Amino acid sequence: MAHFEKKLESKEIFQGRVIRVTLDKVELENGRTSSREVVHHHGGAGIVALNEKGEVYLVRQYRYALDRELIEIPAGKLEADEDPFEAAKRELGEEAGLQADTYVDLSPMIPTCGYCSEIIYLYAAKDLHPVGQHLDEDEFLSVFTLPLEQAVEKVLSGEIVDGKTCTALLKLKALRDAGRF
Missing domain, CATH: 3.90.79.10 (Nucleoside Triphosphate Pyrophosphohydrolase)
Structure with missing residues (x-):
């Protein structure tokens, strides 16, 4: 079985020259919700x-x-x-x-998979x-x-x-x- 999380909403917290940060609400595979802080980076x-x-x-x-x-x-x-x-x-x-x-x-x-897309x-x-x-x-x-x-x-x-x-x-x-x- 493949594990997953479904993004329900996303709010941009910061937009910089190198990174962008969002706070996302996700649905977990057990139906509960949680939040994820994500650093977006072009790599x-x-x-x-x-x-x-x-x-x-x-x-x-x-x-x-x-x-x-x-x-x-x-x-x-x-x-x-x-x-x-x-x-x-x-x-x-x-x-x-x-x-x-x-x-x-x-x-x-992938250097930091827990919170960064780099x-x-x-x-x-x-x-x-x-x-x-x-x-x-x-x-x-x-x-x-x-x-x-x-x-x-x-x-x-x-x-x-x-x-x-x-x-x-x-x-x-x-x-x-x-x-x-």
């Missing part, structure tokens, strides 16, 4: 790039909501109706200054060549490389905690170990 795209030495490109970026610097793969938010693959390629160029000849879809991930589309890239970094005017980050195995160790030790980055690195390692990338 994002991220890309893990692997060079010929087996190193991945990562960025250090301060994240205001957490008041700390995180290690992440190049990534960014999608504009409404933007193609995720094109967005991932754009972010690789903007943040890491790279283009690739080979891309693999790592499949999407889906992050993940890709891997190889056969890289430089194109020159071109950050947004309000974007400040540092690019560095790590051997893939060392980056995975940082995921396992808790030094890398960003969800999209953990997912992308672990998927890339599994594909590489299986000889599929």
Whole structure:
């Protein structure tokens, strides 16, 4: 049996530049009603790039909501109706200054399914060549490389905690170990 909830009504609470928040009344599968707070987000795209030495490109970026610097793969938010693959390629160029000849879809991930509609589309890239970094005017980050195995160790030790980055690195390692990338 498939589980479900039926939206009965929805009230917009906030409309911002990046998110929209609604308070929804839903009917549960047992007939009772409940409320759901939903953060609506266009989603994002991220890309893990692997060079010929087996190193991945990562960025250090301060994240205001957490008041700390995180290690992440190049990534960014999608504009409404933007193609995720094109967005991932754009972010690789903007943040890491790279283009690739080979891309693999790592499949999407859902970072916070309990209250947010965001889906992050993940890709891997190889056969890289430089194109020159071109950050947004309000974007400040540092690019560095790590051997893939060392980056995975940082995921396992808790030094890398960003969800999209953990997912992308672990998927890339599994594909590489299986000889599929």
